[in-house]
Amino acid sequence: MKAVSHTLADTQDLITESFGDSILRHLIYSVGKDISHAVTRDWCVAVSLAVRDRMVEGWIDTTREIYKRKQKRVYYLSMEFMIGRLLEDSLTNLGLADEARAFFEAKGVNFHDVLHAEQDAALGNGGLGRLAACFMDSMATVGVAGMGYGIRYQHGIFRQNMEDGWQMEEPEDWLVEGNAWEFRRPEVVYDIDFGGSVVTDENGKTVWKPTEQLQALAFDLPIAGWEGKHVNTLRLWSARQSESMNLKKFNDGDFIAAARQQILAETVSKVLYPGDHTEQGRELRLKQEVFFTSASLQDLIRRFFTNYESLDNLGDHVAVQLNDTHPAIAVPELIRILMDKYDYSFDAALKIARETLHYTNHTLLPEALEKWPKGLFERILPRHLQIINMIDGAFYQEAMAKGLEHHIIAGMQVIHPHQQDWVRMGNLAFIGARKVNGVSALHSELMKETVFHDLNIMYPDKIVNQTNGVTPRRWVLECNPHLSDLITENIGNEWIADLEQLEKLAPLATDKAFQKKYMDVKLANKKRLADYLLERTGVSVNPAAMFDIQIKRIHEYKRQLMNILEAIALYNAIKDNPKGDWQPRVKIFAGKAAPSYFLAKLIIKLITDVQNVVNNDPEIGDKLKVIFLPNYNVSAAEILIPGADLSEQISTAGFEASGTGNMKFALNGALTIGTLDGANVEMAEHVGHENFFIFGMEAHEVAERQHRRARPSEIIKDLPRFQQILAQLEDGTFSDGDTDRYKDILDNLKHHDYFQVVPDFEAYWDMQRHIDGVFADKSKWAEMAILNTAKMGWFSSDRTIRGYAKDIWDADLAF
Incomplete structure (x- = not known):
């Protein structure tokens, strides 16, 4: 940490306190426990508060410097911030990880357990939210005067549980034990209006007379960049009613009526993306968007007036970024x-x-x-x-x-x-x-x-x-420490803040000694993942098998359906030739389907049904395993991504805007099978097409088929492998004899297939069998994996944010 200014002299006793003493002080005075009675969660809260203390020093300095320099402010409005756990991220960025580890080892407390006692913040669902989190890290790292604005969801989207293979949604109670990172700002409250009418007053001025009003309350989380030199703010809004409870109705015994307005008000910040298939759901979702957007605009204007007197030139001093249409x-x-x-x-x-x-x-x-x-x-x-x-x-x-x-x-x-x-x-x-x-x-x-x-x-x-990017701190340094150590051992540690330094690894791709070290790291990560899968799903897998992973929000355009249909085809092929020289493969799926998206839920059910058949077939054994991992989140990704051999990026060409999971996998040495869609195009150019497995139609070919409404039946008649799969879905092979279960999937594949599973299927199958052959050549696979890591440096969110600052925001950087 940089030196703290003299203006903080009155807190010098706390600042000079050792980090270990800070942890102990918070354990006693903030958590209210002594060492002998503290459980893992207590230690997690204590160390989080100790880290937060250190972060606040830089936070105050950063804020003063921004005001002093009148640095242009950037406000990032997003419905999602999928920040995951913050403790390890903050320890890393502030350079306190080794000190914390040594402290807990000395106390006989498992440091890993302490880190993982923190719950994932349920503030996002997919790539949109994870991108926002990476951008918050990078804005602080490169020195943008940035501030994120979102909603402090009480339950997030939902906790995904499985019941007989069907997705079931339960509340994600991530705040039930409190949030050690946040600061409640009771003085920051804004009125948000709805309904009513618009009239013209006696002076001819237009006046909105709303009939409903909520209040937005601010909660702040400090977000430190690399080395803690710059600390920005993520401000989240929580909703409450603008008027206090009707005490008269309460005292009269009408408790529900007394609390009704409070309940209705608080629903606005209860759940991420309420179902919009009903009129009430649509109304709530629109109110959510207005709620956080209006509060954020009112807040930034209030802050603007601390430096400037007129809004005439607001755009010269403020840039507001709308992350998708939600804040439009x-x-x-x-x-x-x-x-x-x-x-x-x-x-x-x-x-x-x-x-x-x-x-x-x-x-x-x-x-x-x-x-x-x-x-x-x-x-x-x-x-x-x-x-x-x-x-x-x-x-x-x-x-x-x-x-x-x-x-x-x-x-x-x-x-x-x-x-x-x-x-x-x-x-x-x-x-x-x-x-x-x-x-x-x-x-x-x-x-x-x-x-x-x-x-x-x-x-x-x-x-x-x-073009999107990902933060190398979270997605290599923290989630893959063995790989990080190997990289630093060979090229130094400058890559952490300048990811393009990874290019220095390229000459080592053919070095046999380095290949062995690199693949030893991969095997260790696969063993960790295998243990995690056994614990979470009860399925035992062989770490020597190819780990083939698709982790995304479940959606037809992302084509989890094509992936599981290929698994069925592979199962059939192994059954036809059980003594064949098959490359053992573990197919891993994870992701949530929107609660009202029936077909996406049916695809999850198909995956779990195929899992039950394949994994319990003694003739298949370890040649093929299929696993659906429930309740996918950032913490799960941090284990899945380092353990992957093959990254599934198989969206219908022209539909994936970018993707960031594809970047995380490649950085961690997974090879990509994908279409020429989103950032896959640029990744293949950087990594080299020879180190990328591209298949299927390109965007213009997909558009042409969709435009002429090409019939999938024209292709199915020439695909005996695909016909067999359809017959098995029809006869109940994977559904305990239930011949109706997959009629909607069958109808879609036979008659509609808007996302072009059928025309791309054979190309996908052929590429997968080619990949089997490449994986069998261990030295070649290692070379390609190393080159994926070495050539992905351009896909850092630090580079992306510098691009935004230069080309969009016209904003200065502190570093």
Whole structure:
């Protein structure tokens, strides 16, 4: 840690206290235990608070320096921050890990158990949230004056349990034992309004008269960058009712009525992504987005006024990044605040918003580009709907001035003038943003060609690319310590802050001695993973087998279905020739399906059914194992990724925006089987196509088949291997004789197959058999794995954030 300024002299006794003494002090005075009675969770809280003390020193210094320099502020608004456990991350970044380990060894306490007594923060679900977490780490590491804004979910998305192979959702009670990292800010409270009507007062001013009001309460988590030189803030909002409980109703015995408003208010920050298949669910989800976005905008404006007197030049001093369409309501909300609270004209407010807001698109799936029923919007956000109509009017005039035709303009407006049922949030974010970025080179180009084709013509300089990256601290240094030690032993430790230093490993790829050390690390990680799988699932696997892993949110476009169908084909092939020279393989799946996504849940059920048949077939033995690991989270990923031999990145080409799991796997020496989709394209270029297993159709071929509605039956008739699989799903081979269980999957594969499982299946099968042969050549596989690690340095989130700062935010870096 750097020296603490003299302004903190009054806390010098605490600062000079040894780290071990800090842990003991917190054990006694914060946890209320002595050494002889402390359990593992007590030690975890005590060491977390001791680390937090050290972090606060840099946090205060960082904040003072930002104010002093008037450094441009960057605010990152995201519905998800999948930060996982913070203790090991914070110990590592502050350089306290060795000291903590030595302390616990001296006390006879298992350090590993202490680290893992912390619960994963249930603040995210998938790649969107994990990317936000990596970005928070990198913004602090490179010295962006950054602040994350999200929701402090009480339950996150859900805890995934399995009941007879079906996904069951239970609350994720991650806060039940408290959160040692957070600071409650009771003085930071903002009113969030809904409903009511819009009227004109006696002075001709537009006034929104809401009928419902919530309050947003702030909770802060310090996020330290590498070496603790810069500490940023993740501010999470918790909801409460704006008025106290109705005590009269309570005293009259009507307890439910007395508490009703409180319960309704608190639902806003209860659960990540409430099901939106009902009207109530849609309303709650829209309110969540408004809730955290409005609170965040009010908060950053309050902070802005500590340095500046006028909002005229807000965009010169503030950059707001909207992570996907969830915070797109920021466009009319910022305009509303500027107009209704600070008396700006609409034109001036729109100009300021367009200079301040930036939008990251994460998907080309039309259903994922949020749109809301206009009636719901009118009922919940009447003032915002009025402003959206004004935005559409201004946009229409702007487009007409550029010579665009009426029907083209209509397709770009937020509310289509001839199809007025929907408010399209992707269009709103695009029109209201200064810059719009994709997250891989392919994705950014496809944005221009597909979902934002006309808007790109309207604003040809607005779309830019920033290919995603991952933090090397979490995803190599911490999750794979043996590999980290081997890298440092050979090239020094500068790679931790400059990942492109890994290139120095490339000449060692053919060195037999280094290959052995590298693969010994891989085997140790596979043994750790095998033990973890046995503990979690009861399935015993051979660490010498190929570990073939697909860990993602369960979705049709990610094609877990194709993966498990290939497992069935492999099972059939082994059954036909049980004495054949088969490469032993363990297929591991993990991921959650949205609660209302029936087909995704059915795919999980199929995986678990195939698992039961394959793993209990004595003729198969260790030649093939199939495992579905429940309740996938960051902590599970930290064990799965270092133990992987093969990384499954098999999405339908043109549908995965980027991916970051693909990067984590490759950094840790897993080879990739994948389509030319998302960041796979750039990864293959960096790693070398010869060290990457690419198969299947490219994006333009997929688009062509979808456009002409090609029938899967035209291909199935020539695929006997696939026909056998379909017959087995029909006759109940994998469903205890139940011939109806998979009728929806069968109907989809035979008649629709929008995500092109059928036309890519044989190419996938052939590539998997090619991979079997390569894996058998241990020296060749080791060379390719080493080159994957060595060539992935460009995919650091530090590089990505520097790109955002330069090309989007126009923000200075402290380092």
